[in-house]
Amino acid sequence: MKTKGIVLAALAGLLMSGTAYATDVKIGVMNDRSGLYSDITGEGSVVAARMAVEDFGAAEKGINVEIVSADHQNKPDVGSNIARQWYDEEGVDVIADVPTSSVALAINDITREKNKIHLNSGAATSALTGESCSPNTVHFTYDTWQLAHGTGRAMVEAGGKTWFFLTADYAFGHQLEADTSAVVKEAGGEVLGVVRTPFPGTDFSSFLLQAQASGADVIGLANAGGDTINSIKQAAEFGITQAGQSIAGLLVFTNDVHALGLEVAQGLVLTSSFYWDLNEGTREWSARFEEQMGKKPSMVQAGVYGAVIHYLKAVEAVGDKDPEKVMAKMKEMPTDDVLFGKGKVRADGRKIHDSYLFRVKTPDQSEGEWDLYETVATIPAEQGFRPLGEGGCPLVE
Secondary structure (H helix, E strand, O other), X not given: OOOEEEEOHHHHHHHXXXXXXXXXXXXXXXEOOOOOOOOOOHHHHHHHHHHHHHHHOOHHHOEEEEEEEEEOOOOHHHHHHHHHHHHHHOOOOEEEEOOOHHHHHHHHHHHHHHOOEEEEOOOOOHHHHOOOOOOOEEEOOOOHHHHHHHHHHHHHHOOOOEEEEEEEOOHXXXXXXXXXXXXXXXXXXXXXXXXXXXXOOOOOHHHHHHHHHHOOOEEXXXXXXXXXXXXXXXXXXXXXXXXXXXXXXXXOOHHHHHHHOHHHXXXXXXXXXXXXXXXXXXXXXXXXXXHXXXXXXXXXXXXXXXXXXXXXXXXXXXXXXXXXXXXXHHHHOOEEEOOOEEEEEXXXXXXXXXXXXXXXXXXXXXXXXXXXXXXXXXXXXHHHOOOHHHOOOOOOO
């Protein structure tokens, strides 16, 4: 197993001059660097973490930060081995990002066991702030409850009363299907069927034909990344939407829409916590990110930035990196950064902020390569995430 160390240039210069630091922090960015989630996480999340350290001015504030990264390959056993090596042998204090819910849940447990800190931006499962909540984990960017109640509710209100799910067969897909099914049923709708698809997958033809044959108003895609892209492409090839059924991409990223193209993705409704073109601050930051990565950032990569910023603010306020003190300070202080604005970290570890319901533009509406969304609605922070007392988190009194 190899990890890639990134030592900030500013830090190196200060060390050469003999500067002493009050606090040394090592952050491990763990994610998919080679598979179907590498575009929405991968090296872009490392860049986002580095930008957070630089924008915060960590070195100037006496905090010596080193960032390392590793590929968990979307496998819980691989991620667990990396985490244990990082914590036990390499002095890592914080693990950030961690897409793929099954891996995130494993890292959640190990981090609690080792009394370190887990800043999760990449995983979706709402269990991280529910029955599996930990005093050592902050779930920063989005989750399945948020997605279900954003996109799911909007689709039902638009007339999509009957649903058929294509569900990625692992923790994330199961949780997203369950959360969305609950929303559909609460609104008086009905789930006509579910098919569990291999993860990762490439050929969704037979599953889409089952969904088409069901006659459901909405085909719900409880998947992500390359699986979502392939599902939507193949649905278009079969003429499913042209025949009257709607596709609900329950977790869709700007990178996915960019890869699909507006001709295929136009009209798709989705929920997100971030979009590069929301305001001047998001546009300026995203332009700097694009200079390094050659593309706009995903919601996950933006979340890594915001989570690292908030963590460093807490380290500065506490004056050291003690996990219990830092976690307490992260929950005590309001969050505020250029990408997500104001928010807070709740007792269950859920970081809340405004969310957005977007619709993918038509080719005629778009004014550029990354001009992909129009805003349908802003969902206030307190409405966008599961109520604190309903998740079953033991940390909530």
